Amino acid sequence: MKLVLNIWRQAGPATKGEFERHELNDVSPDMSFLEMLDMLNEGLTNSNREPVTYDHDCREGICGACGMVVNGMPHGPQRLTTTCQLHMRKFNHGDELWIEPFRATAFPVVRDLMVDRSAFDRIIQAGGFISVATGNAPDANAIPVAKESADTAMDAASCIGCGACVAACPNASAMLFTAAKITHLASLPQGQPERHRRAQRMVDRMDAEGFGGCTNHGECFAACPKGIKLDFIALMNRDVTVGSLRHPVRP
Numbered sequence: 001m002k003l004v005l006n007i008w009r010q011a012g013p014a015t016k017g018e019f020e021r022h023e024l025n026d027v028s029p030d031m032s033f034l035e036m037l038d039m040l041n042e043g044l045t046n047s048n049r050e051p052v053t054y055d056h057d058c059r060e061g062i063c064g065a066c067g068m069v070v071n072g073m074p075h076g077p078q079r080l081t082t083t084c085q086l087h088m089r090k091f092n093h094g095d096e097l098w099i100e101p102f103r104a105t106a107f108p109v110v111r112d113l114m115v116d117r118s119a120f121d122r123i124i125q126a127g128g129f130i131s132v133a134t135g136n137a138p139d140a141n142a143i144p145v146a147k148e149s150a151d152t153a154m155d156a157a158s159c160i161g162c163g164a165c166v167a168a169c170p171n172a173s174a175m176l177f178t179a180a181k182i183t184h185l186a187s188l189p190q191g192q193p194e195r196h197r198r199a200q201r202m203v204d205r206m207d208a209e210g211f212g213g214c215t216n217h218g219e220c221f222a223a224c225p226k227g228i229k230l231d232f233i234a235l236m237n238r239d240v241t242v243g244s245l246r247h248p249v250r251p
Contacts, residue, residue, distance in 0.1 A: 064162030168223035171212030196243030
């Protein structure tokens, strides 16, 4: 299979980038998207040219590092699929692909297709933990959890923090990511003592990082490779509202 690739090349966050055109022959339909990029980089390296920089780790759809925009769609055209799990059989012989990094002020480009997603880490650090002293770690089954709560927590915890929601949102909002992390702990008994303050702290941090606001486009849900539900944003907004009533002056 032959493909034409237009890949974003940018030496660093302070430099101007542009698309670079490449033609690839003999691409196997069984290759993953990242294996196809590996093939491109091998050819560039053999020609003494700079390979394309992109982020990856597990290549199993778990870590969320592989995010890039393919033909205007975060992670590519296949729903509920990360870039590393996208296979070239999804494309046709002779297709022209446009590959670029996630676009958001809070996700500055490090190089080429790699962006700095550490803003997500700082949102989690702002409140995504439980600091209540409980003594020794209790047995896993010591605290009963209702199945509905456990299911909600598991659904929220499936967020891999890839940033596709931010890249898809016209406002570059991180509401879906932040809501998933807040709902994960808010659904469990262990997360109740700090529930509302946690929501306030994480939303404050999200705003401070420069992410945009949510205007209910729903593009975040459509692009999310794990199908994180929009319901979690409503749950987060409720917790923030309750927190503002209980704790008018934010810590």
